[in-house]
Amino acid sequence: MNDALARFSVATPLILWLLPLALLPLWRSAQRLVPVASIAAGPADGLSRAIGWTLRLAGLLAIGGLILALAGPYRNGETVTRTGIGAQVSILVDRSGSMNETFAGRQPSGAEESKAAASRRLLGDFVGSRAHDQFAVTAFSTAPMLVVPMTDRHEAVRAAIRAIDRPGLDYTNVARGLAMGLSQFGTQGAQVSRALLLVSDGAAVIDPRVQGDLRAAFAKIRPNLYWLFLRTKGSPSISDKPVGEDTPQAAPERHLDLFFKSLGTPYRAFEAEGPEAVAAAIRQIEALERDPIPYTEQRPRRDLSGFAFGLSLFGLVLLVAGKLAEADIRRARGSVAPSAAEAPPRRMAA
């Protein structure tokens, strides 16, 4: 209760000293008083009593609302933590030069779209679809780039994703990208569903010395790992064994896959050979990541004087209605009699 009150403030608190004036309707009434010889003459009546109290409350509301409105009430801006359905998703996007190519391995021409453009389009839809998802975007090529930290501002995330089809650079350094992608999750909220979405069209060897660090980080954060492998037509698949020697250098995709499988965290790899396959993979990810997530909401300071004026208006309308319904015992027949006397000449005139 105190917390709820603490959220409200007024701009001019001094005016609130006038609030006792709101009690005036309790001993004075806006209605015209009808003096009677004995108040006990009228039979007791529940409806009348209710209307009497309603009018009194309306007067209280009218005066109190006006004073409150003059004082300028507002609700403080605040950060509210709520729980919704969604996940923390760290998107790790490959920005190597090959992402500029189509799935066919060419430079895009005409209606063709590059792998980067396709993933941009589909990921953009993914970001807007659920209100309470939180996203972080990291790009990597030779070095990782922090694009957007973990946030629920989807507009910013979409803008970051719109930027991933900028021409890419250089090589693919998965290890450092993964490290930064993991660091995006932060430390709090272990019960939150977390997903690391790696979008790449190739892989690279992970240095065995770095592997240990990555394993430790995965074990600590325990994200669901999704690898969206944008496979160029003709290039080796994740599961293909190389013809010659089976070393990470010869088949980096396969060995990255094996490394991911060895991490002990939930892991799925999607091999996509075209935009439709990418879309299907993203729909699957969306369906899998459905868990309660606490999210924060910024509420701006809100002016409540309109509400107070509204209350006051409501009271005033009731009072005016009461005033219009007023009757007086003295005028009851007295006002009828003269008009009856006037009636005959009017009839003759007509």
Added chain:
Amino acid sequence: MEPDIVYRPRGRLPGTALGAHRGRDAGGLGTFRDQVPFLRMPDARRIDVRATLRDPFEGTHVRRFESRTAIEVWALVDLTASMRFRGAADRMDLVAALCGALAASATRIGDAFGLIGCDAEIRADVTLPASRRRGIGAAVAARLRDVRCRGAHADGMAQAGRHLVGRPKIVFVVSDFRWPEALIGQVFAGLARHDIVPVMLADPAEDADLPAWGLMELDDLEGAGRRTVFMRPALRRAWIARERARAETLSRIATAYGRPPFRLAGRFDADALTRHLIGT
């Protein structure tokens, strides 16, 4: 010129003051009453010759005549705040007209008129001792018109009986009788030896002319508070029935002490009061 109020006290009045009403005592003048033996009333001037001759035992008879006696007329006026009520007519104006007419009528036929005003106590500033002086009517009316009614209850009415001692009088109890039932009985009991004429002040605005619809904020003149009343036909019917029940209660109590109450509403009509007084 306001017609006189004609009243007739119940029974034969004791007393020697010469007046307009039938006395209990027999006297030498007036209406023939009976014949008595000469020895009971040795008045040689009123020997009834025919009756004396007709008597086989040769007794002498004397005619007796009814003496005419005066009576004191008192108005006992309730001056509580509720008498300030102003509906179709101003209640105190009605009272002033009634008492003025009573005073004029009483003094014209030689009766004395006295006035007692009461709220919680007897109001000395309003009270007038009985007086036979002619032309007192205008003074009484003026005094009542100027009087300020502020009392919250009418308990002084019960003390009025102690001020009205001696021979029976006619006492007009003028009030709206918005009293507790016990007080009504107490006041009438205190005046029981007199000829009580209750005059109930009413107003059409208090029953028949109540509005059928509307919102009224009632303010009790005697300071019992305020109340909002939402008038509607059902409530109006209940209200009128309640007023009628109250009038019947008063009528029941008053009739036990002699006369039913006279309802004074809207306009003072001396002839109506005369009819009421002669008819009851």
